[in-house]
Amino acid sequence: MGTPGGTSPEVEPDTGRRIVAGLAKIAMAIRHAQWAASGRRGLTPTQSQILGIVAGSRAPLGVKAVAAHLAVTMGTASEAVATLVNKGLLRKGADKADGRAVALRLTPRGRRKAASQWPEAVMGAADAMPEPERAMLLRGLVGMVRSMQARGMVPTSRMCVECRYFRPNEYPGKPRLHHCLYIDGPIGDADLRIDCAEMEPAAAPGRDRLWEVFVNGQPLDGQGPGRTRPRAGTWRSRREVHTSPKGAGS
Numbered sequence: 001m002g003t004p005g006g007t008s009p010e011v012e013p014d015t016g017r018r019i020v021a022g023l024a025k026i027a028m029a030i031r032h033a034q035w036a037a038s039g040r041r042g043l044t045p046t047q048s049q050i051l052g053i054v055a056g057s058r059a060p061l062g063v064k065a066v067a068a069h070l071a072v073t074m075g076t077a078s079e080a081v082a083t084l085v086n087k088g089l090l091r092k093g094a095d096k097a098d099g100r101a102v103a104l105r106l107t108p109r110g111r112r113k114a115a116s117q118w119p120e121a122v123m124g125a126a127d128a129m130p131e132p133e134r135a136m137l138l139r140g141l142v143g144m145v146r147s148m149q150a151r152g153m154v155p156t157s158r159m160c161v162e163c164r165y166f167r168p169n170e171y172p173g174k175p176r177l178h179h180c181l182y183i184d185g186p187i188g189d190a191d192l193r194i195d196c197a198e199m200e201p202a203a204a205p206g207r208d209r210l211w212e213v214f215v216n217g218q219p220l221d222g223q224g225p226g227r228t229r230p231r232a233g234t235w236r237s238r239r240e241v242h243t244s245p246k247g248a249g250s
C-alpha cells in the first residue's frame with residue numbers, strides 16, 4: 001500500500017524505533033507512578049510485582065521461580081520476599097508437591113495489595129483507548145513479548161499463544177474469534193492473556209503451529225495441540241475466576 005508521498009509503510013525504516021520510543025515513555029510513566037505510590041503503599045515496585053506474580057500463579061511459587069519471573073538475582077528476590085513476609089503480606093509454607101521446597105502464599109492483606117499493583121493513571125490511559133485499538137495493541141504486544149522471549153530477553157510468559165488450551169480463529173469474523181478450552185468459551189484479541197494463571201504450555205511442535213495459525217488468521221483444523229479440555233465439572237467457577245477483574249493474571 002503506497003502513501004501520497006510515494007513512501008511505503010511496509011519499508012518505513014523508522015517505525016520500529018518509534019514503537020520502542022513510545023514503549024519507553026510508557027515504561028517511564030509506569031516506573032514513576034510506581035515509585036510515587038511506593039511511599040503510600042509502603043512497597044517498592046519489586047515488592048508490588050512479587051505480590052502480583054504470586055497472586056497470578058495457580059501453582060505455588062518459591063523464591064527461585066519469583067526471581068526467574070522478574071529476571072532479578074536470587075539475592076534481590078530473597079530480600080524482597082523477606083520484607084513482604086515481615087510486613088505480613090506473604091507467608092512461607094511447605095510445597096505440598098515437594099515437602100522440602102518452600103511455597104509462597106499471599107495473606108488476605110497481601111491479596112488486597114496485589115489487586116492494585118499497576119498504577120491507576122496508566123491503567124486509565126489504557127482503558128480509555130477504543131476497544132479495537134486496545135485489541136490491536138495487545139495483539140502486537142503479544143508478538144513482541146514472544147519474539148523477545150525467544151531471544152532470551154524477557155522471562156517466559158504464560159501467554160495464550162503458547163497455551164495448550166488456546167484455539168485461535170475458531171470463529172472467523174466474530175468479535176470473539178478464538179476459543180479457550182480452559183473456560184470452554186470464546187475470547188477475542190482484547191482478552192488475550194500475557195500472564196495467565198491457568199496457562200499450560202503446549203508441546204513444542206504444536207506451539208509453533210499455534211502461533212503460525214494465530215498470525216495467519218486460520219483455525220487449527222486439527223493440526224496443533226490436542227483438544228483436551230481440563231477435567232469437567234468446574235466450568236462455571238473457572239469461567240468466573242478467569243473473567244473476573246480480580247482474577248489471577250494479566
Ligand code: SF4
Pocket residue numbers: 158159160161163164165166167179180181182183193196197198199200
Ligand atoms: S486464557 Fe489462559 S487458559 Fe485460556 S487459552 Fe489463554 S492462557 Fe490458556
